[in-house]
Amino acid sequence: VDAIPKPVAREWFSGPTLEVAERLLGMVLVHLTPAGRAAVRIVEVEAYRGPEDQGAHSFGGRLTPRTRVMFGEAGHAYVFQIYGMHFCFNVVTAGAGRPEAVLVRAGEPILGQDLMARRRRTVLDGTVRSRSRLTAGPARLTEALAIDRRHYGLPLWTPPLYIADGGLSNPPEIATGPRINIDYAGQWAERPWRFWIRGNPYVSRP
């Protein structure tokens, strides 16, 4: 497939966060840069649900320069830095005033595989295992796609960074489980708000 997938309409991002999270599975995340184009099929996400969710950065309605974009309209990018050296990419969901988002945790490389391998300083040997090391994990994925703080707040229905239809003939079978590494979130850590495509080898933690 050499054609670059077309972006979804802005309205695609509206709807309840858990629905949008499931709907994102199978979609394609595209990033066009001067260095080339790259895209992944989204296979794993996590939902973060507003002021009530103790696992969310917006818990308690915390409005700071970092979380600001979560309080805005759906369909924008929430990118944050973590552990001093990594970035995580989220799709803002829900309406203005409902600070919710979906973290994209893993994807399957479908375009620009060599470019992504260079960015990740990874050697591809043709195995699924080596391909999955490009984009299986939230910070691996942002490194492969060259997503960082510059993309904070960008609209995701228009280039250079956008969501596109995945062109799947059948909707993927979805599995759910608790979100990863939010032990501090108490009971909220147990909510099954991690979603992935069942059996997909590019998921970060099967």
Place this chain on the structure above:
DNA sequence: GAGTTGATCACT
């Protein structure tokens, strides 16, 4: 288990 740095918060 170390690495690495900015956001956040509780203080002056």
Place this chain on the structure above:
DNA sequence: GTGATCAACTCT
């Protein structure tokens, strides 16, 4: 303004 704390992770 200053200093302490630590994070929605990755690699060995």
